[in-house]
Amino acid sequence: MPIKSESTLRVVLYEGDGAAPLDDSFAAMTALLERGYAVTRTTSGGSVAPQTRGSLLVLGKFSDGRAPLAESATADVSVRFHDIAGQDAAGITALVEKERDTTGAAKHGEWKPWFPVIDYDRCTNCMQCLSFCLFGVYGVDDESRIQVQNNDNCKTNCPACSRVCPEAAIMFPKYKAGPINGDLVSSADLQREKMKIDISALLGGDVYSMLRARSEKAQSRFSKERDEGKALAERQKCLVKLAAAGDIPAEVLMSLPSPEEIARRAEEAKAKAAAALAAQRTP
Amino acid sequence: MPKILYCHCQYAQVVPKDVKETVLRKLCESGVAFDAVADLCEMAARRDPALAQLSASGEVKIAACFPRAVKGLFHQCGADLAADKTEVLNMRTLRAEEVVARLAAEDLRVNIPMKGGTIAE
Incomplete structure (x- = not known):
């Protein structure tokens, strides 16, 4: 399948309202980037690009210990939440890989992006x-x-x-x-x-x-x-x-x-x- | 504050590893919201709509590689960057401290090349 036709999974490390800061967001971020994922870090301040298509996986240490129920923002975006309290970078990566398999999103790293x-x-x-x-x-x-x-x-x-x-x-x-x-x-x-x-x-x-x-x-x-x-x-x-x-x-x-x-x-x-x-x- | 996009240039060794690591670490420590992508080239090849969302969302600072290349990548993706709203920080040539300082600064120093502006002095 041409890469243009593949859907992708975007990961959000959520550290905004209703969630605690992650213990080591740098390690988690690095591990996910090395697996080819796009990762958004959200906090109470600042803004990021919106998602309009594909699958979004929101990870955080949610205050009541439970991940919120998933609700799609639009019909074209599938959103899922996971609580990652106690997980290290390897555990977070494994969770994301499992989610990628479930959604059928593209596997990264099989092609070196070399083109004019x-x-x-x-x-x-x-x-x-x-x-x-x-x-x-x-x-x-x-x-x-x-x-x-x-x-x-x-x-x-x-x-x-x-x-x-x-x-x-x-x-x-x-x-x-x-x-x-x-x-x-x-x-x-x-x-x-x-x-x-x-x-x-x-x-x-x-x-x-x-x-x-x-x-x-x-x-x-x-x-x-x-x-x-x-x-x-x-x-x-x-x-x-x-x-x-x-x-x-x-x-x-x-x-x-x-x-x-x-x-x-x-x-x-x-x-x-x-x-x-x-x-x-x-x- | 302008949005921030960080490119990890995962599939090549052209950006010094220590520069990438320092910039990413400082971003994580700063508490700011930002988007990070494994490889901007790969996203452009995929025609990923996230790039169009980013380019259309106002002022942006992009930590990646040469401004001319970044401009071309976004264009290929159908997501032209606004010349008056974009600052590209070249991690291939700048020191990590310089990149971090510019990402943290509130002002925007626009620098993507305009037509006829691609000749080095």
């Missing part, structure tokens, strides 16, 4: 990213504006599309260095982008053609020599160069589909980009 984020202040809608990506991460909206549509299709730790963007408009917030990590774009970065850090150019031609050629060469060798090890070594040698040029994880390159499938997907992506560009030009 577009800086629309910089993006010129040139569609190079759409044309480049083989994995269907990008698409266009109703107004032919580029957007990230399938975040979970992105290949973990691969920032390759950000390197084909001529405007440095593609960020990966978990990347190590700027401006890809979201740091401000410097003049020096722009100069580099103007030179178009194009991994295909670095490798002396279209990247997919290069991969195809290398793979065919490796396959040919394999068929002649019947030596799977040599074919693999050849492919690895080629991919090491590509990985270094674009900071693309070797495992991403090694898991690329067959040359035929690469060609098919590349054509499909280019066609989508061309259609979007044509739609932009249509008044």
